[in-house]
Amino acid sequence: MNVGEVAALAGVTVRTLHHYDRIGLLSPSGRTAAGYRQYSPADLTRLHSVLLYRELGFPLEEVATLLDDPSADPAEHLRRQHRLLRDRLERTSAMVAAVEKEMEAHAMGISLTPEERFEVFGDWLPEEYAAEAEQKWGETEAWAQSQQRTRAMTKDDWLRVKAESDDVERRFSEALRSGVAPDSERAMDLAEEHRQQISRNFYDCGPEMHAGLGRMYVEDERFTAYYERIAPGLAQYVSTAVQANAARRA
Amino acid sequence: MNVGEVAALAGVTVRTLHHYDRIGLLSPSGRTAAGYRQYSPADLTRLHSVLLYRELGFPLEEVATLLDDPSADPAEHLRRQHRLLRDRLERTSAMVAAVEKEMEAHAMGISLTPEERFEVFGDWLPEEYAAEAEQKWGETEAWAQSQQRTRAMTKDDWLRVKAESDDVERRFSEALRSGVAPDSERAMDLAEEHRQQISRNFYDCGPEMHAGLGRMYVEDERFTAYYERIAPGLAQYVSTAVQANAARRA
DNA sequence: CTGCGGCCTGACGTCGCGTCAGGGTCAAGC
DNA sequence: GCTTGACCCTGACGCGACGTCAGGCCGCAG
Known part of the structure; x- marks a missing residue:
């Protein structure tokens, strides 16, 4: 992608991208023979973070140090x-x-x-x-x-975490197959386990936020696809269970 | 108040106040013999608005035109x-x-x-x-x-509006005196009338916002005093009625 | 091959202050 | 009465994050 397209996509001006290039905050990963800036998807990811931090009031220099910190994933x-x-x-x-x-x-x-x-x-x-x-x-x-x-999540840790979530997903799909209602005690307990797992391994996820995720599972096709590949109907099932659980804990 | 005090109060630097003075956005209403800036309460009010608009991203010049517009109360x-x-x-x-x-x-x-x-x-x-x-x-x-x-609210209009709200307040205090429960149908209807009156005469006030106001009536002493001067116990009474009504409409 | 839109690189302008520099003021304490 | 330290004044320059030309090089549609 060239500057104009990126600018339009991100809702900034071309000049802004030039500026970010010059100060070394976001230099496009490539140039055409004629010197045109070429932005890769990775560049877009970085731009996204830049804009978020900027919106939050960080000076650009600090944004750069944040993003270039190798110890921050x-x-x-x-x-x-x-x-x-x-x-x-x-x-x-x-x-x-x-x-x-x-x-x-x-x-x-x-x-x-x-x-x-x-x-x-x-x-x-x-x-x-x-x-x-x-x-x-x-x-x-x-x-x-x-x-x-x-x-410090090593590959091993990651595999363990993945195994944990696989386990919950498997038990969810079992519950679905054996006809356990998604708003039943058992399904809600699974949902709660799911929530705590996320909180432990990834980020702090309260009931309210978890409910939001649940909605997403049916509203966003990619998340739906993720669950549907495990078992048809699972996306809706998990979504319902998660929301029922959130309602229960509220 | 002199610059330092105002700056501390508002959470800005003295330099900022100097700047606002120079560009004519906020000139203190007086000076001491020695040339010290003296800020009046009215100046503080204006400063408050300035900071709010600034926070919302308005350029200072535009803030000035907004605040100096004589047609905006x-x-x-x-x-x-x-x-x-x-x-x-x-x-x-x-x-x-x-x-x-x-x-x-x-x-x-x-x-x-x-x-x-x-x-x-x-x-x-x-x-x-x-x-x-x-x-x-x-x-x-x-x-x-x-x-x-x-x-275009003339003095007449204002009197009419005042009469309206006096009426509701009077009926509230009657209800209180005659032992009507604050979460009863009657009290809630009065609360709803109160809400619609505000919406008509002052600003758009949805149920949620109305509930917030209700809370304030008991949490803020000045609002409490306003109602308590009409009848003892009225602040709590109105507050409860308003919140019950909000819950009913949710 | 000629527009015409898009891209390039300087370079200067702008906005909202931050930051000295140089100097008066004022209340407190000696 | 005099010093001292905190606070105030007015320039004036600096800076961050771009906006805005200026002058010139692509690239492709007609």
């Missing part, structure tokens, strides 16, 4: 991005609530104290500060250990 | 800010969902298509574009009319 980035986005969500909710409070105060003819009105700005510092905090925390042992564990 | 700004924040909330949710999807895809060993991964960036353009859109839409008649209606 893709899953690590996804976890970080997820955390940062959830922070932002929380903060935005707080701001919405603050504005609603002001609306109501205004309607009633009450006026708020300045401290109160700025409090949502005051104790903020998350996104940008998150970078610093992370650097500081990056030095602590707890963090280092958790880093270690996820990063 | 405070309520108008609150409505706009509320709308923009909700847009942002939606967008951030979409991004969170996208990241979760990628996490799951990654865990399963599936890879997403580039189009898909960028779609949350692609069809975006809300916040910044919102400004443009607003300018374009600002020319349409429908918008102009709705502007007219809210802005």
